[in-house]
Amino acid sequence: MITIRNLRKVYGKKDQAVVALDDINLDVPRGSIFGVLGQSGAGKSTLIRCVNMLERPTSGSIIVNNQEMTTLSGAALRKARQRIGMIFQHFHLLNSRTVAENVAFPLEVMGVRASERRSRVEELLGLVGLSDKAKVYPSQLSGGQKQRVGIARALAGSPDVLLSDEATSALDPQTTHSILQLLRDLNKRMGLTILLITHQMDVVREICDRVAIIEAGRIVEQGEVSELAAQPDTRLSHALFPRPQIHTPQPGAAVVSIVFAGNSAEEPIISTLARRFEVDVNILSAQLELLGQQRIGQMQAELVGPQVEQALAYLQNLGLHVEVQR
Template identity: 65%
Template sequence: MITFTDVRKVYYQGNQEIVALDGVSFEVKPGEIFGVLGQSGAGKSTLIRCVNQLEKPTSGYVTVDGQEITKLSGIKLRQSRQRIGMIFQHFNLLSCRTVAENIAFPLEVIGYSKLKQRAKVEELISLVGLAGKANAYPAKLSGGQKQRVGIARALAGEPKVLLSDEATSALDPQTTRSILELLRDLNKRMGLTILLITHEMGVVKQICDSVAVLNAGKVVEQGRVSDLIAKPESLLAQEVFPRRNGHLARPGAVLATIAFAGEQAKQPIFATLARRFDVDINILSGSVETVGDRRVGQFHIELEGAKITQALKYLHESEFEVEVH
């Protein structure tokens, strides 16, 4: 649905060259929630604005729904943008318009009749959980309610793609969860493809199917979220499962990291190792997390016993991710 191919974006301040995106490539599948994770200054906002051509890449190209949007201009670009909705960190609502009037604004631009506008607005207000708020002004709404208006407005033109530009970073944790649940529900119900940028690992864990990690304008890691978190060496895994540094193994013992996902999370693996190979297991740190609909775990352990090699081989053969330190 969205493809970035070797996208580079350069800004100039006088004679100084500032590289915001440096050879970015990734693909978002139809119906997927794809996260772009990175800290401030990583290039996230520039990246998402390249999708609807609010920013034009210096080189490389972007396709949306099979159409190379970087080649479009004028009427064709405006028509393409109608299939791309966008929600913002600070809502960007029109303070002089009611909830219904804010949602209706893009419909006015498209040229819907008043009758069609009214029907569509009523449908969207119900869809995002704002029943009874049609005549309220933004000043009377909570942050979560304002973002629901922003989501409804973004959906007014029936887009195939929804862009989320740090849409929950101005909200409290409970409201963030409710907005993310709404986005996931819309994704499933409407088959909506969502490209979501964030600096919060919790957002990626809660709703993203896949992720690209952006650092200094470069994609340094990408893949399915649960697969990456299940790999001990991945950046995502190290963010979710911080390691306990400084532990020295006892003489004859081995330090290892064991990671697993899905059905493996149901296995009593430590009990199996202790019983089958007569090894002592000291758990140094670790936990099991739910990522999407999969359970993913990682544990840092110390193994001691005569059959450590056989125990590690058994873990490999059972398709656990194992890293020996």
């Protein structure tokens, strides 16, 4: 749905130039939820604003639903933007308008007839669970309700793509969960492609199919969430499964990081290992995560005994990802 190639964004000129994005390449599959994860100042917001040309790139290509966005301007760009919805961290609702009037606003701009607007607004408020709030003003809503209005407004033009700019970072954990579940439901029900930026690992953990990690304006890692999490040496794996401070192994011992994914997460592998190879297993840390529909666990353990090498070979022959520290 979205293809980005060699994207570069520079602010300022010559000695004052600041490179916000540098050689960004991304492919967002149709119907997926794609997360861009990074800290403040990494370039996340600039990237998502380039997708709908709120920021015009310095160079590079951005194709949304087979249309090259960087070549568009004026009426053509406005028309293309109608197919790209956007929700914001701070909601950006019009306080002088009711909930229904906020949702109707983009339809007014598009020239949709009043009778069609009313029908569409009613449908959208039902979709986000706010049918009873149509005549209420934003000041009377909670943060989660305001964001639901923002989502309904973003969906007014029946977009192909929904962009989310830190949409849950101003919300409490329970409200964040409800908004993420709403986004996942819309993704499944409507086949909506969602590109979201966040600094919150919980957002990636809960709903993202794929993720790209951005640092200092560059993509340093990207792929399917479950695949990256199942590799001990990736940035995402280290973020999901923080490593404890591990002491130097005693002579003849090995400290290992083991990732369990899919069926292996349900098997008694460690107890089998201890019995078969007569090794002592000192578990230093362990964590299990549900990413999408797949269970992924990671364990750090010290293996001690005369058959440590055979035990390590057994783990690797099972197809597990194993990192060894001597």
